[in-house]
Structure formats: structure tokens, C-alpha cells
Amino acid sequence: MTSRAPTPSQLPHCREAAPAMLSLGLDSSTQSCSAIVIDTETQTIVAETSVNFGQRLPHYNAPSGFIPDGAAGEVHADPRMWLDALELLFEELKDQCELAKIAAISGAGQQHGSVYLNDQWLNAIDTLDASESLSAQIQPCLARRTAPIWMDTSTGAECREIAAALGGDEVVCAKSGSIPIERFTGPQIRRFYKNDPAGYAQTAHIHLVSSFLCSVLCGADAPIDTGDGAGMNLLNIHTWDWDPELLAATAPELGKRLPDAAPGNTTAGQISEYFVEKYGFAQGTPITLFTGDNPSSLVGMGASRPGKVVLSLGTSDTFFAAMPGVVADPQGCGHVFGNPAGGSMSLQCFVNGSLAREAVKDKFNYDWDQFTAAFNKTPVANDDQVMLPFFRPEISPRIDLAAPILKGSEAFENWQDADAAIRACVEGQFINMKLRSDWMQLQPEVIYLTGGASQNDAIAQVVADIFQAKVQRLAVSSSVALGAALRAASHTLGLNLHQLESQFCQPEAGSTIEPQAAIDSYQTATANFSALLAKS
Numbered sequence: 001m002t003s004r005a006p007t008p009s010q011l012p013h014c015r016e017a018a019p020a021m022l023s024l025g026l027d028s029s030t031q032s033c034s035a036i037v038i039d040t041e042t043q044t045i046v047a048e049t050s051v052n053f054g055q056r057l058p059h060y061n062a063p064s065g066f067i068p069d070g071a072a073g074e075v076h077a078d079p080r081m082w083l084d085a086l087e088l089l090f091e092e093l094k095d096q097c098e099l100a101k102i103a104a105i106s107g108a109g110q111q112h113g114s115v116y117l118n119d120q121w122l123n124a125i126d127t128l129d130a131s132e133s134l135s136a137q138i139q140p141c142l143a144r145r146t147a148p149i150w151m152d153t154s155t156g157a158e159c160r161e162i163a164a165a166l167g168g169d170e171v172v173c174a175k176s177g178s179i180p181i182e183r184f185t186g187p188q189i190r191r192f193y194k195n196d197p198a199g200y201a202q203t204a205h206i207h208l209v210s211s212f213l214c215s216v217l218c219g220a221d222a223p224i225d226t227g228d229g230a231g232m233n234l235l236n237i238h239t240w241d242w243d244p245e246l247l248a249a250t251a252p253e254l255g256k257r258l259p260d261a262a263p264g265n266t267t268a269g270q271i272s273e274y275f276v277e278k279y280g281f282a283q284g285t286p287i288t289l290f291t292g293d294n295p296s297s298l299v300g301m302g303a304s305r306p307g308k309v310v311l312s313l314g315t316s317d318t319f320f321a322a323m324p325g326v327v328a329d330p331q332g333c334g335h336v337f338g339n340p341a342g343g344s345m346s347l348q349c350f351v352n353g354s355l356a357r358e359a360v361k362d363k364f365n366y367d368w369d370q371f372t373a374a375f376n377k378t379p380v381a382n383d384d385q386v387m388l389p390f391f392r393p394e395i396s397p398r399i400d401l402a403a404p405i406l407k408g409s410e411a412f413e414n415w416q417d418a419d420a421a422i423r424a425c426v427e428g429q430f431i432n433m434k435l436r437s438d439w440m441q442l443q444p445e446v447i448y449l450t451g452g453a454s455q456n457d458a459i460a461q462v463v464a465d466i467f468q469a470k471v472q473r474l475a476v477s478s479s480v481a482l483g484a485a486l487r488a489a490s491h492t493l494g495l496n497l498h499q500l501e502s503q504f505c506q507p508e509a510g511s512t513i514e515p516q517a518a519i520d521s522y523q524t525a526t527a528n529f530s531a532l533l534a535k536s
């Protein structure tokens with residue numbers, strides 16, 4: 001997530017204070033890999049840095065973190081890019097803070113993405129040579145050159161097959177917390193097994209992005225935590241363990257290819273010698289299981305206990321909250337994931353998030369300032385002209401686009417009015433979000449905003465107006481990495497997680513945005529949106 005937190009040099013005591021209780025949180029999300037180091041004694045941020053994949057590693061040809069123009073809905077990324085970014089990140093981090101003083105480590109990865117490894121994997125990560133790069137040494141272990149990620153929509157047939165084998169979408173949803181979903185790892189594994197049986201046969205281990213990176217850091221196979229594991233259509237959300245029927249419906253002998261599933265507050269291992277020698281971490285530093293970026297953000301937003309609603313505007317837009325019990329979406333669009341602090345969380349994901357906003361911005365060659373200024377030049381609710389802001393297939397609601405096109409009301413089809421189109425796109429996104437998140441039965445008075453687009457006050461104002469709720473941002477904006485640092489500190493240093501959340505997850509002073517529009521301002525626009533959607 002993009003950083004707005006004070007830099008270490010702006011923070012008092014950050015280098016001088018005795019850093020006895022330092023905890024490192026990592027975040028490998030869609031577009032960047034980020035790190036934050038917190039000092040739990042002085043309650044300060046010691047270091048923070050981020051590596052943008054597209055900007056820093058352009059040779060992977062993934063300007064937004066994924067390889068563009070995949071066939072048949074495929075969206076993949078190169079795992080070597082994530083490894084190179086991790087090394088760049090540690091290079092930068094060691095200039096900001098003495099890594100030997102870090103006592104606890106955890107992390108998070110973009111959800112659902114899967115890495116396929118052959119039988120050389122365990123030996124390779126156990127015997128890494130610090131004079132070589134991670135990517136060069138792990139490349140020979142890749143049984144599949146690239147990793148399908150959460151934007152991949154190529155598995156419609158496999159979703160139907162898994163549902164049929166189990167007795168319907170509802171059965172899969174009751175077991176796994178979600179109906180079979182194209183981007184989820186189980187359907188992705190099934191497609192790989194069907195399309196490339198030889199590649200599947202060579203695959204000895206399958207990891208999520210989170211458990212892959214955790215394993216590399218430990219030099220040993222790490223379990224998949226229940227927060228991220230629930231995004232696979234393979235984990236049973238009642239036992240929080242792999243479900244034999246889901247495994248059998250997905251691919252043969254899948255169970256032996258998966259690591260264990262375990263709760264997030266489990267020690268994965270100790271940092272491997274490679275990172276001790278190359279970057280100066282202390283030998284034996286414990287690593288807590290990694291989780292998905294959204295479950296991690298739940299903690300980093302101070303929302304791991306039910307009561308707070310979080311809206312993350314990263315590459316995807318996600319709306320989520322910790323739940324007192326298991327609450328599943330009757331329409332089958334939403335998901336139940338494990339809450340890293342215990343219990344579960346509900347989440348609704350909108351694939352057309354930041355990249356859709358960027359598409360409208362780029363269409364008019366605007367920068368973010370011009371994009372933001374458009375909201376001052378246009379009326380709230382845009383005279384009730386709405387747009388269906390779907391530039392790529394969407395899950396919330398399900399929209400399969402043969403070719404990515406913008407669906408809009410007639411007023412926008414000719415793209416005459418840039419400012420109105422920008423407002424219509426953003427308003428369409430949040431009208432849609434309000435309609436799709438009703439199943440969680442949350443009527444938040446405050447929405448906690450995070451992710452790269454959360455810094456945009458105009459977008460935050462639209463959220464406040466449509467949800468008729470206050471919007472707040474936190475002082476530390478990298479909530480995924482912060483959540484990982486807090487989880488590691490709690491688990492390894494024995495500190496109370498909720499106390500850590502109240503220390504580190506405070507609203508940014510003056511960041512509250514109140515609703516300005518009248519309560520019924522979006523009534524007609526919402527009806528128009530629903531009508532347009534029904535016609536599409």
C-alpha cells in the first residue's frame with residue numbers, strides 16, 4: 001500500500017531510541033512490495049519503504065504488477081519479480097534500520113495467487129547461497145513459470161465442474177465460505193492440472209503468495225494460514241482445515257502438494273541463514289505465518305474485533321469487517337475468510353478498483369490533480385447520470401466481458417465530458433459497492449479507508465456521501481504491512497494484539513471527512529444504476 005506515514009527522519013526518537021522490541025511487517029501486494037518496522041516500546045515507526053514492481057523491475061514487463069494481455073482471461077505474474085523486489089526492499093531497509101535488532105517478523109501477500117514448485121524446492125530454500133540472488137536460485141524450482149493471480153478469470157469451466165462434483169454452488173459456499181470463484185486457487189489448480197498434466201505431475205508443492213514468501217524467509221515449507229487459505233475454495237471454514245471433498249473435486253493427489261493449514265498465530269520457523277548473512281538479520285529471528293493482504297489490513301486498521309468497517313482502495317477495492325459469527329453472502333459474490341485475530345471476516349472484492357479509475361483518468365490524459373479537480377466542477381450524483389464502471393470482468397456483481405469495454409449510460413458513451421465521466425465512474429463504483437455489501441448487514445457510522453487511492457479526498461468524499469458515514473484514514477497508511485508487524489509483535493513478543501492496534505492504528509489528525517450530500521442525493525442515481533445493470 002502507498003505510504004503516507006511520517007518518514008523515519010520525521011519521527012522523534014526513531015533511530016536514537018533503544019530498539020529492543022522491533023517488529024517487521026512485509027506486504028507483497030499486486031503492484032508493490034512494502035515493509036514497515038515498528039518499535040513496540042516507543043510506539044514509533046522505525047523504518048518504512050516500498051518497491052513498486054512496474055517502476056523498479058521494468059524488465060518483467062508488468063507495469064501494474066501483472067503480465068498484461070493474457071489469453072482467455074489469464075492474468076499471471078512472475079514469482080521471480082516478487083523475490084527481486086524483496087531483495088531491493090531489504091537493501092533499502094537496512095539503510096534505515098539495523099536489521100539485527102528486529103525481534104519479530106511476519107508478512108502478507110496479495111490473496112489467491114499460487115506458485116507451483118517442483119521437488120527441488122525444499123532443498124533450494126534450505127541451502128540458499130548469499131552470494132547469488134533469490135530469483136536465480138529459486139527459478140529452477142518453478143514447475144510453472146508464472147503464477148496466476150487474483151485478477152485471473154480463466155477458470156469458469158473449472159468452477160462449474162467443482163460445483164457439480166460437490167452438489168452445487170451452495171454446498172461449496174457452505175463448506176468454503178465462497179461459491180467456486182474464478183480467481184480462487186482451487187479452480188486455478190484444477191485448470192493447470194487439466195491443461196498441463198505434465199506440469200502438474202512435476203509440481204510437488206503449491207503455495208499462495210503469502211506462504212511462498214514466508215517459506216523463502218524461513219528456508220522451509222511454511223503452512224498456509226486460515227485467513228489466506230479461505231480464499232482457495234479448498235479450506236473448510238468450520239474445521240479450518242483442508243476439506244477432503246473439495247480437494248478431491250479439484251485435482252488428484254492435491255492434499256500432498258499443499259502445506260498444512262494453520263491459524264495465523266503460528267510460528268513458521270526462524271529466518272534462514274541467507275538473510276542473516278546477506279542483510280544482517282539476527283540468527284534465530286522467529287517468523288510468524290504470513291496471511292493475505294486483506295486479513296492483514298484488518299489488523300493494521302485496528303479492526304480485528306467486530307465493529308469497524310474497512311474499505312481498501314488498493315489495486316482492487318475491498319470492503320470488509322471482522323464478524324461475530326460466520327456470515328456468508330446469499331448471492332454468492334462475497335467471501336468468508338479467517339480473521340488473523342481469531343474468528344472470521346466477511347469481504348466483498350471489486351476487481352474494477354484503481355485500474356478502472358486509472359483507465360478513465362488516462363483516457364483524458366489527466367493526472368491525479370486534474371482527476372480530483374473534476375469533482376469540484378460537477379454536481380453530486382452527476383444529474384443522476386450513471387456509469388457501469390466495468391473495464392474488465394467483475395465479480396461484484398458477476399460481469400463477464402468478452403472484451404474489456406466500458407459500459408455506461410448514453411451520456412458517457414461518446415466520452416465527451418471528461419469531468420462528468422470521472423465523477424460517474426467513481427460514483428458508479430461506490431453505488432455498486434453499497435448495493436453489493438448490503439448482505440453483511442453493516443450500517444457503519446465510520447468507514448476506515450486505506451490503500452493507494454484512499455489519499456484522494458475527492459474519492460473519500462464520494463464514499464462518505466454514498467454511504468452517509470464519516471470516513472477516516474489512519475496516521476500509518478501502509479495498513480497491510482502494519483498489520484503484519486502487529487501480528488508478529490503480538491505472537492513473538494507476547495504483546496496484546498488489541499492493545500497494539502489501539503497504540504498504532506490511530507486516525508490521522510484532521511483526516512475525517514463528513515458526509516456533505518443530503519441523505520437522498522443518490523436515490524435516483526442508485527435506481528438508474530440498478531436499471532442499467534439489469535439491462536446489461
Ligand SMILES: Nc1ncnc2c1ncn2[C@@H]1O[C@H](COP(=O)(O)OP(=O)(O)O)[C@@H](O)[C@H]1O
Nearest residue numbers: 001002029030031032314315354451452453456
Ligand atoms: N492520488 C490518487 N488518487 C486516486 N488513486 C490513486 C492516487 N494515487 C495512487 N492511486 C492508486 O493507488 C493504486 C495502488 O494502490 P496500492 O494500495 O499501492 O495497491 P496494491 O496494494 O494493490 O499494490 C494505483 O493503482 C493508483 O491508481
Ligand SMILES: O=C(CO)[C@@H](O)[C@H](O)COP(=O)(O)O
Nearest residue numbers: 029030111150314315316349
Ligand atoms: O482478490 C482479492 C481479495 O479477494 C484482492 O483484494 C487481492 O487480495 C489483491 O489485493 P490488492 O493488491 O488490491 O490490495
